[in-house]
Amino acid sequence: MPTVGIDIGGTKVMAGVVDADGNILEKLRAETPDKSKSPKVVEDTIVELVLDLSDRHDVHAVGIGAAGWVDADRNRVLFAPHLSWRNEPLRDRLAGRLAVPVLVDNDANSAAWAEWRFGAGRGEDNLVMITLGTGIGGAILEDGQVKRGKYGVAGEFGHMQVVPGGHRCPCGNRGCWEQYSSGNALVREARELAAADSPVAYGIIEHVKGNIGDISGPMITELAREGDAMCIELLQDIGQWLGVGIANLAAALDPSCFVIGGGVSAADDLLIGPARDAFKRHLTGRGYRPEARVVRAQLGPEAGMVGAADLARLVARRFRRAKRRRVERYERYEKFAEARRSPSESL
Amino acid sequence: MPTVGIDIGGTKVMAGVVDADGNILEKLRAETPDKSKSPKVVEDTIVELVLDLSDRHDVHAVGIGAAGWVDADRNRVLFAPHLSWRNEPLRDRLAGRLAVPVLVDNDANSAAWAEWRFGAGRGEDNLVMITLGTGIGGAILEDGQVKRGKYGVAGEFGHMQVVPGGHRCPCGNRGCWEQYSSGNALVREARELAAADSPVAYGIIEHVKGNIGDISGPMITELAREGDAMCIELLQDIGQWLGVGIANLAAALDPSCFVIGGGVSAADDLLIGPARDAFKRHLTGRGYRPEARVVRAQLGPEAGMVGAADLARLVARRFRRAKRRRVERYERYEKFAEARRSPSESL
Numbered sequence: 001m002p003t004v005g006i007d008i009g010g011t012k013v014m015a016g017v018v019d020a021d022g023n024i025l026e027k028l029r030a031e032t033p034d035k036s037k038s039p040k041v042v043e044d045t046i047v048e049l050v051l052d053l054s055d056r057h058d059v060h061a062v063g064i065g066a067a068g069w070v071d072a073d074r075n076r077v078l079f080a081p082h083l084s085w086r087n088e089p090l091r092d093r094l095a096g097r098l099a100v101p102v103l104v105d106n107d108a109n110s111a112a113w114a115e116w117r118f119g120a121g122r123g124e125d126n127l128v129m130i131t132l133g134t135g136i137g138g139a140i141l142e143d144g145q146v147k148r149g150k151y152g153v154a155g156e157f158g159h160m161q162v163v164p165g166g167h168r169c170p171c172g173n174r175g176c177w178e179q180y181s182s183g184n185a186l187v188r189e190a191r192e193l194a195a196a197d198s199p200v201a202y203g204i205i206e207h208v209k210g211n212i213g214d215i216s217g218p219m220i221t222e223l224a225r226e227g228d229a230m231c232i233e234l235l236q237d238i239g240q241w242l243g244v245g246i247a248n249l250a251a252a253l254d255p256s257c258f259v260i261g262g263g264v265s266a267a268d269d270l271l272i273g274p275a276r277d278a279f280k281r282h283l284t285g286r287g288y289r290p291e292a293r294v295v296r297a298q299l300g301p302e303a304g305m306v307g308a309a310d311l312a313r314l315v316a317r318r319f320r321r322a323k324r325r326r327v328e329r330y331e332r333y334e335k336f337a338e339a340r341r342s343p344s345e346s347l
Numbered sequence: 348m349p350t351v352g353i354d355i356g357g358t359k360v361m362a363g364v365v366d367a368d369g370n371i372l373e374k375l376r377a378e379t380p381d382k383s384k385s386p387k388v389v390e391d392t393i394v395e396l397v398l399d400l401s402d403r404h405d406v407h408a409v410g411i412g413a414a415g416w417v418d419a420d421r422n423r424v425l426f427a428p429h430l431s432w433r434n435e436p437l438r439d440r441l442a443g444r445l446a447v448p449v450l451v452d453n454d455a456n457s458a459a460w461a462e463w464r465f466g467a468g469r470g471e472d473n474l475v476m477i478t479l480g481t482g483i484g485g486a487i488l489e490d491g492q493v494k495r496g497k498y499g500v501a502g503e504f505g506h507m508q509v510v511p512g513g514h515r516c517p518c519g520n521r522g523c524w525e526q527y528s529s530g531n532a533l534v535r536e537a538r539e540l541a542a543a544d545s546p547v548a549y550g551i552i553e554h555v556k557g558n559i560g561d562i563s564g565p566m567i568t569e570l571a572r573e574g575d576a577m578c579i580e581l582l583q584d585i586g587q588w589l590g591v592g593i594a595n596l597a598a599a600l601d602p603s604c605f606v607i608g609g610g611v612s613a614a615d616d617l618l619i620g621p622a623r624d625a626f627k628r629h630l631t632g633r634g635y636r637p638e639a640r641v642v643r644a645q646l647g648p649e650a651g652m653v654g655a656a657d658l659a660r661l662v663a664r665r666f667r668r669a670k671r672r673r674v675e676r677y678e679r680y681e682k683f684a685e686a687r688r689s690p691s692e693s694l
Binding site for chain 2 (some may be wrong): 079093108138147151154156159172244249260286
C-alpha cells in the first residue's frame with residue numbers, strides 16, 4: 001500500500017513513493033518555484049509530481065513535509081521563510097485537487113518521524129531531532145507522538161537565542177542558535193575568512209580559484225575530510241555550538257536521545273565529535289544524572305520525504321477505518337430497515 | 348479526604364493539610380536542616396510534621412515537593428543543590444515510616460500542578476511554569492500531565508545558557524538563565540552596586556544603614572514599589588531576561604500559557620510588565636503566529652505545598668481503587684470456593 005512523501009525545501013522539491021517499511025520505490029525531484037511566485041505555482045508542482053508518480057504506482061495518500069510553520073490542525077502553513085505561503089490552507093487545497101487523503105507537516109517533524117520509525121532513533125521514547133541544514137530544524141517525539149505545542153509550531157529550536165546581541169537572523173532577532181550552528185553559519189564564516197584573505201583560508205581560496213561566492217557547505221566538509229585545518233576548525237565551531245544548544249535542550253526536555261540530521265550532519269564525526277564533547281561539558285548536573293545519547297541520523301536527505309509518506313499512511317489508514325465503519329453502519333441500517341419492511345419473516 | 352503536602356526548599360520546610368478543592372486546612376513550618384546533616388535528619392523533620400498534623404486530621408496520603416531532581420520513578424532524589432540528598436530513595440524511606448501512600452516530585456512540578464488545578468493556569472492544555480525564587484524552577488504540563496522527560500529531570504530551564512561565558516553558576520556552568528533572572532541575580536546586582544558605592548544605590552544603602560549583606564529580594568521589591576529608581580531598574584533587568592528566556596521556550600515548546608510564580612513574582616507588574624515586553628520583542632515569528640499568554644501565578648508561596656498534596660490525592664485514589672479490586676477479587680474467589688463446597692445449593 002504505497003504512499004507518496006514530498007519534501008518541500010527552499011531550493012528543491014523531492015517526491016517519492018514509499019512502502020510500509022520505509023523503502024523508496026521511486027523518487028522524483030523538481031526545483032522549488034521562486035518565492036516571488038504565487039502559492040498556486042508550488043501547488044501545481046506538487047500535483048504534477050504526484051500525478052506523475054501515480055501513473056506507475058497505486059498511490060493511497062500523500063504526505064507533505066514543508067519547510068515552514070504548520071498550524072495545530074496541520075492544514076495551514078502559517079509562514080515559510082523560503083516560500084510564498086502565508087497562512088495558506090495547503091492541505092485542503094491539495095486534497096481538493098488530488099482526491100486522496102493529504103497530510104501536511106513541518107519538514108523537521110517528518111524527518112524525526114522517519115528516524116524514529118526506521119532510522120537512528122528507532123523506538124526511543126523521548127527523542128529530540130535536530131536537522132542542520134541552511135538553518136536548524138527541530139522536532140520533539142514522545143512515545144511515538146510528535147509534540148507540536150498549542151499552535152503547532154513547537155520545535156523551532158533554531159530561533160532560541162544563544163548569543164545576546166549576536167548575529168542578525170532573518171527571523172527578526174539576533175543571536176539565534178542557527179546563526180551559530182548550521183550550513184549557513186559554516187559558509188558565512190568560511191567566506192568571511194576568505195574575504196579577509198586570512199592565511200588560514202588559503203586552502204579554500206585556492207580551491208575556488210578566488211571566487212569566494214562559490215564556497216559551499218559540502219565543499220567545506222570535503223576539504224575538512226582532506227585535512228584542511230580551517231575547514232576542520234569551522235566544523236568544530238559549528239559542532240561546539242551544536243553541543244551547547246543540545247545541552248540547553250537537555251536541561252529543558254531531558255530526552256533519551258538526540259538525533260542529528262540535515263545536510264551538515266554529512267560531516268559525521270568532524271561535527272558530532274565536537275558536539276558530543278561540548279554537550280558533556282555543558283550539561284547541567286552532569287555526573288548526577290543519566291545522559292542522553294547523541295547520534296547521527298541514518299536516513300540522509302530523504303528522511304523528510306520518507307517520514308511524510310509514513311505519516312500519510314497513518315492518516316490513510318484512519319480514513320479507511322472510518323469509511324469501513326460508515327459502510328458497516330449503513331449495512332446495519334439496511335438490515336434494520338429490511339426487517340421493518342417484512343417483520344413477520346425476520347423478527 | 349484531606350492529604351498532606353510538603354514543600355522542601357533550601358531554607359524552610361512547609362507542611363499543610365489540603366482538601367480536594369485546594370484549600371489549606373492547617374499549615375506548619377520548620378527550618379530545613381543544614382546541608383551538612385545526614386539525609387535522615389530531613390526525613391525526621393518530615394515525619395514529625397506529618398505526625399503532628401495527623402493528630403488533628405485524618406491524613407490519607409503525603410505528597411512531597413522537593414527542591415531537587417527527582418528520578419523518573421518519582422522515588423529517588425538524584426541531586427539537590429541545597430540539601431544533602433544524593434540518589435536518595437526518599438519515597439520508599441518515608442512510605443516505610445508513614446504507613447500512608449507517599450508521592451515525591453520536584454517542587455516546580457508540584458507548584459505547576461497546583462496552578463493548573465486551582466490557579467492562574469486552570470485548564471490550560473499546554474502550560475509552562477517558571478518559578479523565580481533563589482534560582483529558576485520550571486515545569487511543563489501538557490493536557491494535565493507533568494512532562495518529566497526520560498529520566499525525570501525535564502524543566503530545568505534555569506540552567507539553559509543565555510550568556511556564553513557569563514556569570515558562574517553553582518551547577519558548574521557559566522551564563523545560566525537563573526544567573527540573570529532570579530532572586531539571587533536581583534540581590535547580587537543590588538549588592539554589587541551598593542558595594543561600589545554607586546550613586547544609584549544610595550537609597551538602598553541608606554535603607555540597610557550601610558550593611559550591604561542585609562539587602563534582600565523582598566526589600567528590593569518593596570523599595571521599587573516606593574519608587575526607588577535603581578530597584579525598579581533591577582526588576583526591569585530581571586524581567587527583561589525573563590522575557591528573553593520565555594521567548595526561547597516558546598520557540599521550543601509553543602505553549603498556550605506561561606505562569607510566572609516564585610518569590611520574585613511578588614513584584615508583579617514591576618517584573619511581569621518588562622517580561623511581557625521582552626517576550627513580545629524576542630518571540631521568533633512574531634506577527635505570524637498566535638502568542639502564549641504570560642500571567643502571574645495566583646497561589647503564592649503555598650503553590651508547591653498545595654500541588655504536592657493534590658498529586659498525593661491522585662496516588663491515594665489509585666491505591667484505594669487497587670485495594671478495592673483486590674477485595675472484590677477476594678470476594679469473588681470466596682463465593683466461588685463456597686459454591687464448590689456446596690454445589691447442590693448454589694449452582
